[in-house]
Amino acid sequence: MNSIDKLIEIFSKFPGIGPRQARRFVYHLLTRANGALEELAYHIKNLKVDIAVCDDCQRFFQLHHTSKQEGSPHVCDVCSNKTRDHTILMIVQRDIDLESVEKNDEFNGIYFVLGGSVPILEKEPEKRIRIKKLKEFINLRQAQDKEQKIKEIILGVNWNPEGENTGDYVAKELKSITDKYKIKITHLGKGLSMGAELEYTDSDTLKNALKNRS
Numbered sequence: 001m002n003s004i005d006k007l008i009e010i011f012s013k014f015p016g017i018g019p020r021q022a023r024r025f026v027y028h029l030l031t032r033a034n035g036a037l038e039e040l041a042y043h044i045k046n047l048k049v050d051i052a053v054c055d056d057c058q059r060f061f062q063l064h065h066t067s068k069q070e071g072s073p074h075v076c077d078v079c080s081n082k083t084r085d086h087t088i089l090m091i092v093q094r095d096i097d098l099e100s101v102e103k104n105d106e107f108n109g110i111y112f113v114l115g116g117s118v119p120i121l122e123k124e125p126e127k128r129i130r131i132k133k134l135k136e137f138i139n140l141r142q143a144q145d146k147e148q149k150i151k152e153i154i155l156g157v158n159w160n161p162e163g164e165n166t167g168d169y170v171a172k173e174l175k176s177i178t179d180k181y182k183i184k185i186t187h188l189g190k191g192l193s194m195g196a197e198l199e200y201t202d203s204d205t206l207k208n209a210l211k212n213r214s
Ligand SMILES: [Zn+2]
Pocket: 054, 055, 056, 057, 058, 059, 075, 076, 077, 078, 079, 080
């Protein structure tokens, strides 16, 4: 396979990109100067060097060099921020949803990133999202000191069939834990309009959705 075909194949696997768009990307790259291609290759090569997965919320985040010491926990700036309300946990599907909510500056709790969604009729949902990690995280928090204990879980899933299905699955899986610790479960989606995705939600809509969550 030549480089053009190989790159088309690679780009075709990107979310939302079909073979035709992938081909367009490759021909666009061919028109660029060598320096621009080297810069792109450099950033791709280094993308994961300074990036870690947060031990708490599971998001990808940029490591600060000071926190890179051997053995120190990898916790992102949201999870390590003591001024945030650690008793409210918002569960989101992807990193991009977390970023979108953060950008809107309306939510001061903490997050957990599921890392995907559960399609309807999925036979092995536990392989699609980090449900085991989520249970461990909540159990660990409940065993800690008072101000870290989770009192409310907000299902911040997309308000579409797959998002709803994901939310239902998470709520069902967490039921024994939420019953045991009397954690309230609320849905963000009820304040959003049908089909809404967190990624594209603006500040006012999010503010309303948070206010009207139930
Ligand atoms: Zn985190």
